[in-house]
Amino acid sequence: MNSSASTKERILTAAEQLFAQRGFDGASLRQLTAAAGVNLAAVNYHFGSKDRLVEEVFRRRLDSLNAHRLAALAKVAGRPQTTLEDVLDAFIRPALALSSDGSGSLFMRVLARAFAEHDDTLRQFLSENYGHVMRQFTAEFARLLPRLSKEELYWRIDLVTGALTHAMSGFGMIQRKSDVSEAAHREQTVAHLVRFAAAGLSAP
Amino acid sequence: MNSSASTKERILTAAEQLFAQRGFDGASLRQLTAAAGVNLAAVNYHFGSKDRLVEEVFRRRLDSLNAHRLAALAKVAGRPQTTLEDVLDAFIRPALALSSDGSGSLFMRVLARAFAEHDDTLRQFLSENYGHVMRQFTAEFARLLPRLSKEELYWRIDLVTGALTHAMSGFGMIQRKSDVSEAAHREQTVAHLVRFAAAGLSAP
DNA sequence: GCTGGAATCAAACGATCGTTTGAGGATACG
């Protein structure tokens, strides 16, 4: 693709694609380095090991996702006129934007896969990077849904997360006719998710 | 465990556990046969290959799940007094019962993992076995939610499936204090899921 | 009791995995 990109970035890009297609165990370093057009030993030279490469693939995307989510939340959090839909939009839109931007369209499939794979280490890595973000969103949800007990709120946020993850994992698989219709499709998906999640969270 | 069980069943039981813990690629036949207390070659002798073993693990549980779901649906489908919650209960309860019955408590983690892994073959296998069940449930949902367009209905059922899958993947991980509290916990989980899903499906 | 197919066993097969090695190329600085 971009032969002028650095070796590290070429590896990261190819890794993201292959991990989404074949899984972390299923994608070998030989396939990966061949797709990236770099030498086999480059992965261990630049990243130390395959596991560290996996972590870097996640960190690169999650740092961006966390920043966008918190920025969107900061615009609405704590204000009296903020609606539940506003907070859900701040939670959902950055995730779908990430899943459909040019170079990272397959990342959410990687993320969805990570939720199921890798006994604990990767889940722990994700919760460490996600912990404070989820805590802030939870606090705002609690403010807007004072009727719900803590336990019920945790339950429903978890279900929203599940629906979002599931939707995102199948989001990149649609055929794009044009950039316009792709953006429209994303907007439609956000609308569906927000409406569904708002109703679910507000259930009696 | 049960040394009187047949070799085939000992393999299937051990495979279900190890696939849930390590993944399909991560669980080797040597670990698997050692845990089952059988010879390494027994898998290829009785199942032909590792892939066929994976299919058998799924088929054994999915046949049961499909039967329970259709039986529960048949009791309420088409009747005028049937509520949305009734249909959702028929959809959700058998899945959670399967995920917490004695020998198959880890199966839903396997299923959740399968949704992310294995490029297409396993997803295709699942859709073939699930297709007619989902079609019947979709028809009943359409009857109870006449306001929704086909497209919107498909969207929301997909989100419900995502929430359910996500909830089930973390369901077997709780510590069981006793069988009573475990049954109570399942009942509570069903109630949470049904309430959430009903509200989400009924959203304007 | 003998026989024949089913089942189990230890051992090995070739393939592929992640990782390491050591030599060589490229570039910047003295």
Place this chain on the structure above:
DNA sequence: CGTATCCTCAAACGATCGTTTGATTCCAGC
């Protein structure tokens, strides 16, 4: 020019993978 540093490369390493083989054990049926 010399050399130090970063990087790339082909090749090999040991380990582990799924699978196959051929001998051996088990056991029902004539």
